[in-house]
Structure formats: structure tokens, C-alpha cells
Amino acid sequence: MQKVKTVQSKTTPEKLPSKMEEKNERPPLPLPTIIYSDDELLQEYDSARNQFEVNIKRNPFRISFWVKYADWEEKRKLFSRARSIYERALTMDYCNISLWLKYIDMELRNNQTSHAKKLLDRAVTMLPHVDQFWYKYVAVEQESGKHDNTSKVFERWMKWEPEEHAWYAYIKFESQLNLTYTTRGIYERLILVHPNVDNWIKYAKFEASCEHPKQARSVYKRATDFFLRDNNCGKLYISFAQFEEQRYNISRARCIYKFGLKHTAKEHSEELTKAYELHKEKYSNESISQTHAKTEIDLKKNTLKYLVQQFPYRYVHWFDYINIIENEGDNKQTRRVYEKAIQNKPSRNDIESWRVYMYLWIYYASFEESDAKDIKRSRILYKKCLNIIPDDMIMFTKVWLYYAEFEVRQKNYSVAREALGCSMGVFSCEKLAERYQRMKLEFEKHNKRRIKNKSSLNESISR
Template identity: 40%
Template structure:
């Protein structure tokens, strides 16, 4: 009777698992019934039928535990083999390896881990856990070098942003087993992980890239350093505005310098400079520093043709004063005067208002004793409709004529300059010039007579300047007072030839006055003191006005 009920129950379970083969609980209860009845072979047969449906891990683990309860180690091992093929997850491989360790099969456990690494290494998120378990296994087996190799292999394979636990474990491992060098490597790895996190969150954080690159350069691994450089320069600024590119371009510069100075690879250096120049949008802006560094690199390689080609391209695509200056300096050192002249001509065609360029071009011709060419260049320069620093150019031209002892020409230049501007400094400079300029026509005179004539010409300049400020610019009282001070200094320094009384009658009185000044912030006003000047002719005018007013008052009284 009992057997009849058991057979009936088996028929029911058979029908249930046939109709619902994916319901794991049905299979589990069926197996449990057979095991309770002591039918081990029957339970194993049910398990086999269950496994054909490739159940979840729970089913496989139940089957393994079943075999282990009956001490069927080899059967359990075979089931594990099928299990990791059906579910090749990290947890499955770790369970399999732990099974072998419990049974004292260290070699087989290592083999399981190695196979697991081959299968799972492509899954970056899961691989970290397997590598940590594998390294811990080797550490328990006292295989320190094996564990270290596993950690390093894993760190090379897994992206830094997904290996936080791996880094922590490796640092702890090195602190326990490693030497000073090993600990430093581990700490570098930890910092590498931190930088990876920073650049992952914000790839345009160029400061983080610089720090990361510095770390790799200090570690001395060329391939790693190049890889970080390549990843960094791949993050091009999103907008074509120079302010966004200023930090980015230094990544390229540092990359080129690294290849040249540290790696010693000149061809790669050349490629880096070329790619950098191709990357820059020269139609919007450019970087003279990059052009010059690329040219200087070619000069160090004794490739003058390459350097000239780079600087020529720079002038064609993005001309700048720095590029012209360095190009001219290079050709001048090579004594290529004709090239220098052509470059100055292009420089001035591009920037005709540049007084520095005009002055340097004339200085070049003068150094070659080409006085007429230098003078012609100066004449062209002062004839330009617009100049950025005309005072510098005029001074340079006048000094040039003075150095050539062409005092008449210098005097003519001063007169031409005064036609353009009546600035106080021009008058004073003109007077100082006349006080020391000895005319060629007066060389037969004595030194005393020559000096006397110089002082007379200087007085003439001071008189003209004084008349201008008195009649045309009466408001410039302070400048007029300064002019008179300079005139007195001249008369005093001239000794017996000087006559201070000529100036003393023209000196003004200094008056301390007050005036009301309104502030821009709150609209309130305040009183401030200032110095005013009262010149002799103004005093006479004031006296006449007082007498006239007195006469009118007396007339009204009468």
C-alpha cells in the first residue's frame, strides 16, 4: 500500500515538473522527497533532469550540496564544471575555487582561478572581485610574488575608475609584504586611481591632467606617460576662443618637450608639434609660442630648412610680432642680411604702425654703415599716417642724426616735430639739444664763442616755447612754469655765459588756492587745495582792471 502511494506521488511530481519545468521549487521538492525516501539514485536522476533546463545558480548549488552530503567529491567537481559553463559569473568561479581549497586541491583551485580570469576579464565590473579573490587566495598560500603579479596584472587591465577596492587591497598588501619601492608603486597606483576619477568626472579639467601626467613622468613609465598625454590632448576645448585654449595648448607643449628631453624620440617630437599646429584654429587665433618652439626644435636638430619652413608658415597663417622678431634674429645670427631685409619689409607691410620694427630696421642698416638707407627708412616711418609710439620713433631718428653729427638735420627734425605737437617735453629736448650742438660752420671759433652761440640758440627755443604757452595755451600754467625752471637751470649751469635775470622777470608767483570738488559716488562735495600760478603779465592786467574799476567808481560819485 505504501509503495502504491509513493508511486502515485512520483507520478504527480513528474507531471508537475513536465508541465512547469521552469519552477525551481517544484524540482527542489521532488528531489527532497526522493532523498527523504532514501532513494539517492532517484534523487540524482531528478537533479540531472532539472539541470537540463539550465536553472539558476540555486539549483546547481543544491545539486552540489547533495553530492557533498554523500561525500561524492568527484561528482561534485564535475557538477561545478557544468555549473561554471552554464553560469560563468565571478561568484560561480569563486565558489568553485573555494570548493577545491576546502578539499586541499591548491593546484586545482589556482587552475580554476586562471580559467575564471580568462572568461571573466572582459567584464570590467565583475573582474575586480575575481582578481581580489585570486590575489587573496595566493596570499593565503604564502605565494606573495604570485599575489603581487595578480594585483599588477589586474591594475593594468581594469580601468582606474572601476578598481577602487583593488587599489585599496593592493596598497594594504604592499604595506604588509612589500619593500620601499613596492609601497611607492602601490601609492602611485592609488594616486593614479584618484586622478582617473577626476578626469573621468571632468575631461576638460586640464589641471588634473597636468597632475596625472606629472605622476606618470615621475614613475618613469614611457608608455603610460604617452598614453596619458594622448588621452589628455584628445579633450579639445569646446569653443574656438583663445581663453579656453591657453591651458590646453600647454599639454601639447609639455608633450613635445617630454618626447625631446625625456624620451629622446625626435621624430615623435616633430609629429607632436605638427599635430598641435594643425589642431589650432589659426583663422580665429594662434599661439606664437608653439610656432617658435617648433622652429627652435628644428634648429637644435640642425634642420635650418625645416625651421624656415615653420616660421614662413607662421607668417603666412598667423603673423605676430614675436615670430617676426625671432625669425629676423635667427637670420641675423646666420648673417643672412638680405633675408633680414625681406623679413623687415613683410613685417612692416603687415604692421606699418609698428615703431619698434621701423627703429630696428633702421638700426640694422646703420650697423651695416648704410646711413642713407637708414635715413630713408626713418623718413618713411615718420611719414606713416598712424604710429603706435611716435615719440619713440622721433627720438630714435633725432638721436641717429645727432650721432652722425648732422645737427642741421636734427634741428630740422625738431622743427617738423613741433609742427605736429607742442608738447613740453619736445620743447625741453629741443632746447637741451641746442645747448650742446656745435654747428660745423662755427668750428673756426673758440670754444667760448661756440658755447655762447649754443646758449643763444637754446634761449631762442625757450622764447618760442614761452610765446606759444603764453598766447596759444594760457591754461597750461604748470607746463609753462616747468619750462621756466628748465631755462633757469640752463642759465645757472652755463656759468659766466648764463644770465639768470633774463628768466627771473618771467617767473610766476605760486598761490595756494582751494576749490570745491564733487565726488562721483554719493554726489557730495569736498574742498581740496591746489597750486595756481600767477604770471607777471597777469599781475599787470589785474592792476589795470583795479584802476579802471576805481576810476569808474569815482566818476559815478561825481
């Protein structure tokens, strides 16, 4: 019998896409090719490159030659060649700041953000004390819209203890998101690294602007203790006294002025003396001024009390009324007012009112934690608040974040992680997912630290 030969069908270029579709594969992207119109243009390009190479060999430390060469390749869309030129230039002078910045700008101009981030990471690793790189890195991360990545860059920067302007850039970034607890932590680290009077005053004013007079007063008191032996801190005492004047504590302000004059050298006390004289002229009769101030507060308090009774769903009046009650220092009375305020639940369709109403709960829980020092009650309030949030209102994911931060402050990392996991089941939010991943890493670090401490303790006991 005659053998029949089996002829395999050859795969032609036309059949290649159909075969790849059968295997669920995509055809490879075509390699970039440069088509020159004629040999003269090709020779012109080669001669230009040769000239650039000659200039570089003659003077390899002249960075302008490298930059012109890279720009020439970039204009012809040959990015790999341009990168290669910049990398060669960096081997010659990696400390040249302008060279790094031009390299990074080239990547950003051509929408190569990932390449730019890698370059910035290299730059801040090799030259960590150059603030221009850090500012650029922060700006690139901010444009991407990922808050956690920007915070990580700032944290890496702060570890190098930079100048004050860097700290205030970090504070401004966190303040835009109304993260009071995080901003407070940055200020605490700032006054340790740069413990000058201006930074202490700005910290206290920040607390006062957040309607936390007790925290602000505490910062001022710590500052006066810190600078007690320094005889040139008149502006601190002036700021502290003015803070008390704004809250109608005239006798306390006068005591601060006297204390300041006692602990400030005469050659540095000119401004403090002038401020004290103005204070005495303004409040010449202390008893009358205190009575007048008390009358004003009582009038404002009665007005706000009337407004919250007549218009219970205008939560702005509740906040003003609560602020006055908190300044009186009666925690039981403050708690009663908060309870009355949160009973006025807005209608389901009024989203803006719901947003402000949620902050009533958050402020209430913060009051219990920071002022009343009742952690259990604060936790109960957070849980109650989470239970009343309507499921269709996604903007209240911030409440979950506040609760998770509260549990982190109490070092309950597992509870905080569970809370964020629960919130991700209710809301699909990118910010929650990022915070969950960050907290997961923090939880793992905490566990490793705890295991390490336990093992070292066991070793010491066995010894």
C-alpha cells in the first residue's frame, strides 16, 4: 500500500490573529520602527549624534551637553535613547540637582508618571536633604489623587527632620482633609524637632481654630513651662493672654501678663509691657469688665438656647451653643446638650443636613474621649452613629474612618481593621480600601513588635 504523507498546514501571517483568538491571546504589539525618507536624512541624524558624542567626550562634566543631546532625542520621540543619555550623565554627576529635575520633567512631559515616580524615589534616596525633590514627589503623588501615597512620601521626608517649611507643607496637606488628630501629631513632632516660640504659638492657635480651647490652653501651659528659663519669650505670653481675653477670662489674662513680665528680661520686655498697658486701659475696672464679659456670654448663651429650641434642625446653632457650654467646663451639662442635639434626626432626603448631623455625633464622641476621658462611652457613640447611617448615603464613609482612627489611638488594631473591613462590605470606596491596606500593614508591624518583645522577655526570664 502507498503511504499517505500528512502535510501540516503552514501558519500564514493572515491566520495568526485568528489562532491567537482561539487561545485567548493578543497579538504582540508591533515594534516601533523609524522610516527615513532618504539616505541623506539618515546620514544627517548619524552625523548629529556623532557630534553630540564628540562634545561629551571632550568635556564629560559639562551637563549642558548631555541635556541638549537628550532633548534632541526626545524631540524625535526616542525616549529610550533620551533615558540612556540621562542615565549616563548621572553616572558622571549624580549630585547635580538640575540634571535630576530635567530628567524627571522629561518623563512628566511625556505622561510617563510611573517612570517619574521611580526617578523621584531614587533621587530622594540618594539625596534626601534636597527639598526640591521632595516637593516634586509630593506634587506628583497629589496629582494622582491618592492621599495615602502622599502621606507616605511626607512621612519619609519628615524622618530626615527637614526645615520648618516642610513640616508646614505637611500640616497644610492634612488640614485640607480636616484630619485634626493627624495634624496634631505632626505639630507634636514639629515642636520636638524645631522647639521655637513661633511653632508653639502656631500649634496653640491651630487648636483654638478647631474649637478646642482646652487643648489650646494645654499647649500654651506646656510652652510656658518649656521656655520658663528663657528670658526672651514676650510674644508667647502676649499670645497666651490674648487667647484668654478672647474667652473673657480677664483675670487669667492679667495673671499671664504679670507672670510674663516677671520672667522676661527688661531689655526684651518692651512689646510685652506695651501689650499689658493696653490691656489695663481696655479693662481698667476689672470687676466691671468681667461683669460686662459675663453679661455678653449669658446673652449669647440665652439667644442660642432660644434658637435651638425654635429651630432644632439648624445644627449650626447647636454647634455654637455646645461650644459655650463646653467652655464652662461642666461635662454633665455638655453631655445633656449633646444628647438633646442628636435627638433631632433630619429627614431621609436631606443629604446636606445629614452631613452636618453626622459631625454632631463625631464631636460628641471626641468630647467624651478627649475632655471627659470616657473611652467606653466614646466607643458606644461611634457604634450608635454607624448604625443610624442610611445605607444609600456613601459620603458618610468618613465616620468609619474616624471610628477606625479612634480604635488605633486605643491600640485596638484588630478592632480597627475589622471596622474598616465591615465598612468596605457596606460601601465600595477607594479611600476606605487604601486605609484598610495601610492599617493591615500597621497591624502586622504591631504583631511583629509584640512577638519580638515577648521573646526578648522570655529570654531575660530564662537567664
